[in-house]
Amino acid sequence: MSRPDTPLLNTVAGPADLKRLDDRQLRRLAQELRAEVISAVSETGGHLGSSLGVVELTVALHAVFNTPMDKLIWDVGHQCYPHKVLTGRRDRIRTLRKKDGLSGFTKRDESEYDPFGAAHSSTSISAALGFTIGRDMGQATGDAIAVIGDGAISAGMAYEALNNAGAEGRRLFVILNDNEMSIAPPVGAMSKYLSQLYANEPLARMKSLAEGFEAALPSPMREGARRARQLVTGLPGAGTLFEELGFDYVGPIDGHDMDQLLPVLRAARAKATGPVLIHCCTVKGKGYVPAEASADKYHGVSSFDIGTGTQAKAKPGAPSYTSVFGTALTEEAARDPRVVAVTAAMPSGTGVNIMADRFPARVFDVGIAEQHGVTFAAGMAASGLRPFCAIYSTFLQRGYDQVVHDVALQGLPVRFAIDRAGLVGADGATHAGAFDVAYLSNLPGLTVMAAADEAELVHMVATAVAHDSGPIAFRFPRGAGTGVALPERGTPLAIGKGRMIRHGEDVAILSLGAHLGECLIAAEALEAEGIGVSVADARFAKPLDIELLLDLARSHRALITVEQGARGGFGAMVLHELAAHGVFDRGLAVRTLTLPDRFIPQAAPAEMYADAGLTAADIADSVRGALRPRGHVVSLKTVS
Numbered sequence: 001m002s003r004p005d006t007p008l009l010n011t012v013a014g015p016a017d018l019k020r021l022d023d024r025q026l027r028r029l030a031q032e033l034r035a036e037v038i039s040a041v042s043e044t045g046g047h048l049g050s051s052l053g054v055v056e057l058t059v060a061l062h063a064v065f066n067t068p069m070d071k072l073i074w075d076v077g078h079q080c081y082p083h084k085v086l087t088g089r090r091d092r093i094r095t096l097r098k099k100d101g102l103s104g105f106t107k108r109d110e111s112e113y114d115p116f117g118a119a120h121s122s123t124s125i126s127a128a129l130g131f132t133i134g135r136d137m138g139q140a141t142g143d144a145i146a147v148i149g150d151g152a153i154s155a156g157m158a159y160e161a162l163n164n165a166g167a168e169g170r171r172l173f174v175i176l177n178d179n180e181m182s183i184a185p186p187v188g189a190m191s192k193y194l195s196q197l198y199a200n201e202p203l204a205r206m207k208s209l210a211e212g213f214e215a216a217l218p219s220p221m222r223e224g225a226r227r228a229r230q231l232v233t234g235l236p237g238a239g240t241l242f243e244e245l246g247f248d249y250v251g252p253i254d255g256h257d258m259d260q261l262l263p264v265l266r267a268a269r270a271k272a273t274g275p276v277l278i279h280c281c282t283v284k285g286k287g288y289v290p291a292e293a294s295a296d297k298y299h300g301v302s303s304f305d306i307g308t309g310t311q312a313k314a315k316p317g318a319p320s321y322t323s324v325f326g327t328a329l330t331e332e333a334a335r336d337p338r339v340v341a342v343t344a345a346m347p348s349g350t351g352v353n354i355m356a357d358r359f360p361a362r363v364f365d366v367g368i369a370e371q372h373g374v375t376f377a378a379g380m381a382a383s384g385l386r387p388f389c390a391i392y393s394t395f396l397q398r399g400y401d402q403v404v405h406d407v408a409l410q411g412l413p414v415r416f417a418i419d420r421a422g423l424v425g426a427d428g429a430t431h432a433g434a435f436d437v438a439y440l441s442n443l444p445g446l447t448v449m450a451a452a453d454e455a456e457l458v459h460m461v462a463t464a465v466a467h468d469s470g471p472i473a474f475r476f477p478r479g480a481g482t483g484v485a486l487p488e489r490g491t492p493l494a495i496g497k498g499r500m501i502r503h504g505e506d507v508a509i510l511s512l513g514a515h516l517g518e519c520l521i522a523a524e525a526l527e528a529e530g531i532g533v534s535v536a537d538a539r540f541a542k543p544l545d546i547e548l549l550l551d552l553a554r555s556h557r558a559l560i561t562v563e564q565g566a567r568g569g570f571g572a573m574v575l576h577e578l579a580a581h582g583v584f585d586r587g588l589a590v591r592t593l594t595l596p597d598r599f600i601p602q603a604a605p606a607e608m609y610a611d612a613g614l615t616a617a618d619i620a621d622s623v624r625g626a627l628r629p630r631g632h633v634v635s636l637k638t639v640s
């Protein structure tokens with residue numbers, strides 16, 4: 001027995017401990033949990049608003065269901081901090097998103113309470129249905145519960161899963177966590193539809209409840225539910241969209257009111273025979289005034305002062321690549337009315353909000369819908385517009401078939417502005433922009449550029465505007481630029497032409513993208529040892545500057561390529577060309593420095609690059625190794 005003044009949270013080692021708490025104590029626990037999350041994130045930074053919005057839901061789900069046997073699957077996983085605290089990770093919660101610390105998302109190898117890893121959105125219902133089938137086929141797994149936000153449910157995958165789950169008709173729980181926010185205010189017809197489900201009605205009155213659950217509810221709620229069905233549908237027998245898809249629809253309920261959450265979850269758990277969707281209305285940032293009051297509800301924050309909510313500011317310095325892109329795009333849009341922009345729910349993350357401020361009718365937020373966003377841009381390109389599809393490298397993976405089938409195959413001039421290229425830091429491996437050079441450079445007709453600094457980025461925006469003959473992509477990293485002077489306006493680059501940065505006699509370093517600075521540091525160190533180093537900026541992964549490449553290959557003893565991307569990208573393209581031109585036959589030593597063939601865990605970006613073997617010192621080491629006599633051997637540096 002704990003003393004009455006002992007925080008209940010101190011008595012909870014795991015979800016099993018919630019089973020002995022009564023409803024009043026669960027309410028108190030939720031308050032303590034909220035305070036703990038605010039306190040931890042004030043130190044670590046992270047996705048605070050989303051986590052605060054699910055505090056009561058987290059307590060109620062763990063109190064009612066039997067995790068880890070029952071599989072609780074958080075969509076995106078960015079709201080899982082309270083879940084981590086309750087599932088035995090409280091002692092490590094202040095290591096969130098740090099090197100060797102807890103992930104900011106759910107992760108299978110972190111805990112048995114994280115049955116399915118995430119960070120990209122809208123996967124939870126599919127995964128939950130998979131567990132459901134596993135259960136029904138005799139695997140040792142209980143109920144599956146997907147918790148998905150109103151933003152995440154805008155993505156196609158979620159509907160594919162609802163469609164499938166509704167037809168399967170198996171017992172499965174989907175909790176729709178509707179806080180009327182994505183990262184930005186949510187967009188789209190579905191968002192409007194969800195709002196209509198509870199417009200003008202107090203949440204305490206549930207508008208719709210399947211017959212089976214009604215019977216299991218306390219009587220005042222039962223009566224409210226019956227009346228509510230008629231209110232929401234207009235007809236006693238008519239259903240919501242979810243019901244039409246085969247789900248029992250329960251709600252909307254107030255997702256912060258334990259007196260609604262607990263009985264509804266208990267009733268659903270006791271009675272469900274098929275798929276059930278429980279619609280919970282929540283508030284992003286709930287219970288922390290600065291978060292609730294801010295425009296972005298503290299979706300993602302740096303460390304902050306709890307009293308004031310003031311966040312730590314980045315040191316003043318060079319503008320971010322994102323803002324340079326947004327400004328350059330806006331200036332191009334001012335000159336050319338055909339320039340339009342597409343974002344998939346990330347207007348500020350991608351910088352297109354800068355253009356939207358000036359040309360709101362020419363910026364399209366499609367919601368979390370990268371696949372649609374790419375094909376939508378392809379349609380606009382086919383119509384004669386000049387669309388910029390601004391999507392992070394990692395999220396463009398979602399739209400890959402659309403890039404291939406709708407854009408590249410038809411040679412449509414969609415401009416892909418690929419932010420967050422390379423390693424991004426605290427979000428870790430799920431958000432690393434590792435693969436875009438590889439997955440774009442292999443596509444016929446696609447031009448692929450990488451900016452070495454923010455001035456180059458301005459020129460690449462101009463290059464993309466002018467490029468009407470086919471698709472073109474340019475990539476740039478997260479965070480601050482190098483501080484280089486920015487041009488008054490961008491000048492289109494010659495397609496497929498790189499540039500020499502410095503000349504030396506012994507070895508050539510050919511850099512693609514924002515690791516040019518590290519290459520130059522390595523060159524300085526090598527010069528000090530008497531090794532002459534040329535450094536070139538390839539600018540283009542495709543088409544490659546063959547003339548420059550062959551020139552470097554012929555006039556140096558070794559050639560080293562460097563990129564912020566995975567194997568199969570720029571270095572591989574270079575190797576193809578060198579082989580095709582018979583350069584290896586003449587004994588050139590080659591190294592391709594890429595990210596290693598493994599996922600790099602979260603840390604500060606510099607630490608991640610150190611882990612990846614891509615520091616300036618690593619580049620210099622590689623040069624030294626390449627200059628050691630080896631005969632006619634092509635060696636790929638392997639970092640494991």
Ligand SMILES: Cc1ncc(C[n+]2csc(CCOP(=O)(O)OP(=O)(O)O)c2C)c(N)n1
Pocket residue numbers: 049050053076078079119120121148149150151152153179181182183284299344345346368370395398
């Ligand atoms: C495929 C994909 N696209 C974009 C994102 C970036 N992203 C992360 S959370 C988020 C908003 C999610 O909104 P919602 O599901 O409503 O959750 P909330 O933050 O409101 O709790 C977005 C756009 C992502 N994680 N995955």
Ligand SMILES: CC(=O)[C@@H](O)[C@H](O)COP(=O)(O)O
Pocket residue numbers: 047076078119183300349420424427478
């Ligand atoms: C959870 C998610 O996917 C986003 O919130 C992401 O963390 C944003 O990353 P940036 O901070 O790089 O915009």
Ligand SMILES: [Mg+2]
Pocket residue numbers: 149150151152177178179180181182
């Ligand atoms: Mg939301």
